[in-house]
Amino acid sequence: KAGVTQTPRYLIKTRGQQVTLSCSPISGHRSVSWYQQTPGQGLQFLFEYFSETQRNKGNFPGRFSGRQFSNSRSEMNVSTLELGDSALYLCASSSGTAQETQYFGPGTRLLVL
Amino acid sequence: GNSVTQMEGPVTLSEEAFLTINCTYTATGYPSLFWYVQYPGEGLQLLLKATKADDKGSNKGFEATYRKETTSFHLEKGSVQVSDSAVYFCAPDGGSYIPTFGRGTSLIVHP
Numbered sequence A: 001k002a003g004v005t006q007t008p009r010y011l012i013k014t015r016g017q018q019v020t021l022s023c024s025p026i027s028g029h030r031s032v033s034w035y036q037q038t039p040g041q042g043l044q045f046l047f048e049y050f051s052e053t054q055r056n057k058g059n060f061p062g063r064f065s066g067r068q069f070s071n072s073r074s075e076m077n078v079s080t081l082e083l084g085d086s087a088l089y090l091c092a093s094s095s096g097t098a099q100e101t102q103y104f105g106p107g108t109r110l111l112v113l
Numbered sequence B: 001g002n003s004v005t006q007m008e009g010p011v012t013l014s015e016e017a018f019l020t021i022n023c024t025y026t027a028t029g030y031p032s033l034f035w036y037v038q039y040p041g042e043g044l045q046l047l048l049k050a051t052k053a054d055d056k057g058s059n060k061g062f063e064a065t066y067r068k069e070t071t072s073f074h075l076e077k078g079s080v081q082v083s084d085s086a087v088y089f090c091a092p093d094g095g096s097y098i099p100t101f102g103r104g105t106s107l108i109v110h111p
Helices: none
Strands: A005-007 A010-013 A019-024 A031-038 A042-050 A053-057 A064-068 A074-078 A087-094 A108-112 B003-006 B011-014 B019-021 B023-026 B032-038 B044-050 B056-059 B062-065 B075-077 B086-093 B105-110
Touching (some): A010 A019, A031 A074, A042 A064, B019 B105, B032 B062, B044 B062
Parallel strands (some): A010 A108
Antiparallel strands (some): A042 A053, B032 B044
């Protein structure tokens, strides 16, 4: 089985721009979660989508949004980028059942200048 | 809600040393407990898990025992290798469909 894939792997943007990141889950997985990882804050949960619906949400401003398509692929969008948005963005997929293993992609490294 | 406390890093060891990374948690209900590992430049991957009290998860020489009475899930390895250098995350999952990740503990193993 192919693993979780994320595109692009690296991205450079300037303040005020917007960005869209993509995540393709493992085949058959219906849940996709997104995380922001920074040296200062560690791994922080953004949101989780299951069957095209946002099921869980972390404590991030509304500039961060996401969606999930009928094939379970997910996108995450950040509008009006700030310098502090520079981070590694990780997505993880799972079957969507509680207490199941999360399978992570390699991440998208975003640098905001 | 759920929360997890991991020991601060970095933990620096010589090859073949004994490793312990402490993890304690609070969780509603009866959580499953996970350790994930992140090697440099990669995403996280499951290292081991335990789903009920006194279960011992093990993988690649690493072990952790589900201690319900102390709400702990400490990670241990008897003899670390340079290739074990990575960041380790404790993650209880209390049934909210997503685990709660600790801040991660960086392990550096010197030859």
